[in-house]
Amino acid sequence: MSDSMKRQLQVKENIRQLVPYSPGKPIEEVKRELGLTDVIKLASNENPLGPSPAAIAAIRHAAAHVQLYPDGSCYELRQAVASHLDVPGDHLIFGNGSDEIIQLIGITFLSEGDELILGDPSFSRYESAAVLNQAKTVKVPLKNWTYDLEAIKEAINEKTRIVFIANPNNPTGTIVTERDVRAFIEKIPDRVIVVFDEAYYEYVESSDYPNTLRLILDGYNLITLRTFSKAYALAGLRIGYGVARPEIINYLNQPREPFNVNLLAQETALAALTDKEHLRKTLATNQIGKKRFYEGFEELGLNYVPTEANFAWVDVEKDSKEVFQSLLRRGVITRTGDIFNAPTYLRITIGTEGENEVFLSALKETLGK
Numbered sequence: 289m290s291d292s293m294k295r296q297l298q299v300k301e302n303i304r305q306l307v308p309y310s311p312g313k314p315i316e317e318v319k320r321e322l323g324l325t326d327v328i329k330l331a332s333n334e335n336p337l338g339p340s341p342a343a344i345a346a347i348r349h350a351a352a353h354v355q356l357y358p359d360g361s362c363y364e365l366r367q368a369v370a371s372h373l374d375v376p377g378d379h380l381i382f383g384n385g386s387d388e389i390i391q392l393i394g395i396t397f398l399s400e401g402d403e404l405i406l407g408d409p410s411f412s413r414y415e416s417a418a419v420l421n422q423a424k425t426v427k428v429p430l431k432n433w434t435y436d437l438e439a440i441k442e443a444i445n446e447k448t449r450i451v452f453i454a455n456p457n458n459p460t461g462t463i464v465t466e467r468d469v470r471a472f473i474e475k476i477p478d479r480v481i482v483v484f485d486e487a488y489y490e491y492v493e494s495s496d497y498p499n500t501l502r503l504i505l506d507g508y509n510l511i512t513l514r515t516f517s518k519a520y521a522l523a524g525l526r527i528g529y530g531v532a533r534p535e536i537i538n539y540l541n542q543p544r545e546p547f548n549v550n551l552l553a554q555e556t557a558l559a560a561l562t563d564k565e566h567l568r569k570t571l572a573t574n575q576i577g578k579k580r581f582y583e584g585f586e587e588l589g590l591n592y593v594p595t596e597a598n599f600a601w602v603d604v605e606k607d608s609k610e611v612f613q614s615l616l617r618r619g620v621i622t623r624t625g626d627i628f629n630a631p632t633y634l635r636i637t638i639g640t641e642g643e644n645e646v647f648l649s650a651l652k653e654t655l656g657k
Contacts, residue, residue, distance in 0.1 A: 302422045309412060313621050322617060329621040330637040330647055333458070333488075333599045335521035337573060337640070339556070340566035343522065346559035350552045358551035365549075365558050369529060372561060375501055378534045381541060382549045386487060386513040386528030390417050393450065393511065393530075395543045397481055398423040403447040407435040409459060409628035411485065414452040423449070433593045433601065434462040437472040444480060451476070454485045456492060459628050459635040461595025465496040473508055481536070483511045487528075488597035490519035490567065491574055497596070504531055511536060516553075518598060519570055520560040527553040574598050577638035584648040588657050599637045601625075604655065608634050611654055618650040 312331030319327055339347075362382040370377040383389040394417030398404065404418040408427035418425040424447070428439045435453050444451070456463050464472075476482060484500045500512045515528035527549055530540065560566075581600045585592045592602040604611045608624040608631055615622055625633030636647060 302419050306416060306419045307412070309416070310627065312623055313616075315621070318616060318619075318621060322619075324619050327619045327621065328639060328643045328646055330639050330643065331621045331623045331635075332523070333518060333597070333637045334523050335518060335570055335598075336637075336643060337521065337566070337570055339521040340560055340563035342563040342566070343520070343556045343560040346556045347552055350555040354551055356551065357547050358549060358554055360546050360548075362549055362554055365554050365561075368558055368561055373501060373531065375505065375531060376534075379504065379531050379537060381530045381532070381537050381544070382554075383528050383530070383544075384548050384550075384553075385517060385526040386485065386515045386530070387413055388526075388548060389511075389513055389528060389530045389540070390414065390452075390483075390485075391420065392540050392543055393417060393481070393483060394421045394423070396539050397449050399449075401447065402449040403445070404450045404452065405440055405443055405448060406452040407440070407454070407457065409630060410435075410452070410454050411458045412627075414454075414485075417450075430457070430460065430462075432462075433457075433460040435464050437464055437468050441472060441475055444476065448477075448480050451480060451482045452485060453482065454487075455498070456486075456488045456595070456597040458487070458597070459599070459623070459625070459630075459633075460593050460601045461488075461597040461599060462593060463492065463494060463497055463596050465494075466498040467496070469498040469500070469503075473503060473510070476509075478509060481509045481511060483513065485513045487513065487515045487518055489514055491571065491598050492596045493575070494596055501531055504533060507533065509533070509536070516557045516560060519567060520557070521570070522553070522556055522560060525550070525553040525556055527557050573640065574638050576641065577644050580641070580644050580648070581636070581638060584644075584651070588652060588655060599635055601633060601635055603632050604634050604651070605632055606655070608632055611651075614654040615647070615650050618653065620647050620650045622647075 315327045366377045390413050398421035400422035402423040405426045406414045415425045504510050511532040517523035612624045623635040
């Protein structure tokens with residue numbers, strides 16, 4: 289077909305502006321491209337221990353029933369999560385990863401010309417929720433790599449409809465505290481919904497971490513997002529959930545697709561939630577790895593941000609894309625900071641003891657230290 293005969297596509301301008309999400313490189317792709325046999329992935333904040341034995345058994349059991357549609361209400365999982373969190377079941381919504389719930393929040397509460405506020409840098413899907421719904425994104429710079437709640441409060445105006453707060457923040461691993469959150473929430477207009485993305489909640493060790501579920505039960509217009517992708521190691525099954533007042537949940541359910549959470553994901557998440565020993569091992573592995581990363585960075589004289597998540601944010605003092613490529617050639621996949629407007633930073637997932645040593649050795653060679 290000649291150029292003159294090609295049909296012109298009429299695409300909405302906001303879709304043209306949308307930047308597709310760029311995931312971390314898959315292990316098999318790196319092996320193919322570089323001819324490597326041993327590659328470790330420390331790029332996407334996945335659980336290095338993998339899913340629990342109970343979760344794997346649940347996958348095998350559920351596989352025999354995939355001819356059936358899943359329970360659209362996630363009834364069994366809803367009851368288990370409600371008990372786990374000590375919240376009523378009607379305060380929960382489940383999604384194809386918490387990413388889907390982020391999108392549902394945008395669809396439900398944003399109109400053309402509205403404003404959405406987020407910290408910068410932070411998770412890119414918040415901005416996508418605004419662009420998809422022809423709303424404006426207002427980015428408030430982080431303060432000491434942490435969400436600046438005072439500056440966000442000052443940025444709120446009559447057009448503000450949603451504020452996203454990643455806590456811990458991705459990519460920095462920092463948190464906002466209970467006291468600061470309480471003071472912030474009490475001054476937010478009722479028309480504004482504040483979304484706390486707590487994807488890395490389980491990894492937090494700080495005693496100052498806010499109890500957003502209590503704020504929800506107190507009646508505030510909050511939505512808390514959590515996931516089974518990280519600490520529960522079910523990233524490949526895509527399942528997350530949100531907690532909010534029933535009125536908010538009911539509105540979010542209106543645009544939700546039927547059967548959005550598949551059968552395997554529901555049954556496996558239910559099993560993973562019961563395996564407390566595997567979660568304990570996951571958190572212990574992360575705590576040990578975090579300390580080893582700190583030691584390694586200090587030995588190399590690199591500045592890093594103490595993390596409450598399962599990844600580290602470190603200044604490698606060079607173009608992060610060059611360091612990324614050098615590490616890649618040594619069989620280590622990381623995440624460059626340029627996508628977060630921090631060109632000399634790397635974000636590295638905390639792995640197993642062996643993976644962490646491979647990374648630190650490769651980083652030392654790369655930096656020539």
